[in-house]
Amino acid sequence: YVLDTFNARFTHPLSRLIWYGNEPAPGQKNPKVVVRNDFLPEYRIARFSHMGLMFSPANPLYGVNGTQRICWNGQSSADMQKCLNGEPVWYSDWGYREPGKVFARLTFNPYFEWQSGVMMEVLAYP
Structure with missing residues (x-):
């Protein structure tokens, strides 16, 4: 739905949709859709959460070494306690699970600087 709506309604050549996740189907992707993988094991990120896009x-609060880790992520009490214990x-979106892993909500965006650059390109249009 999101890609179809973007492709149909955002007709300006400088419009951009930043898509975090798997590549869209070829029929849905166009040059204005820029894609970044959201599985980043070097950051222990299984997939993105909307909460982290803007950080x-x-x-200092929500970054890689931030003081505010969101452990309440729909997991078992035992896993939540492990998270709370440090x-x-x-990291993932709400409710994502994998066997043997404890998850917290992703609250930062490893692509933050790149994403800011894309936004500035869109906003710089005269």
């Missing part, structure tokens, strides 16, 4: 990895976690 830099350097953000044990290593993976």
Whole structure:
């Protein structure tokens, strides 16, 4: 739905849709849709959450080393306690699970600087 709506209604040549996840089907993708993979094991990110899009990895509260880890992510009480205790976690959107991994909500965007550049290109149109 999102891609179809963007492709149909955002006709200006400088419009952009940043798509985090798997490549869209060839029939849905156009040059104005820019894609970045959201599986980033180097950050222990299984997939993106909408909560992290606007925060830099350097953000003191929500970044990679931020003080505000969101452990309430729809997981078992035992896994939530592990997260609260500061044990290593993976990051995801709400409710995502993988066996043997504890998840916290992703609250930062490793592509933050790149994303800001895309936004500035769109906003710079005279």
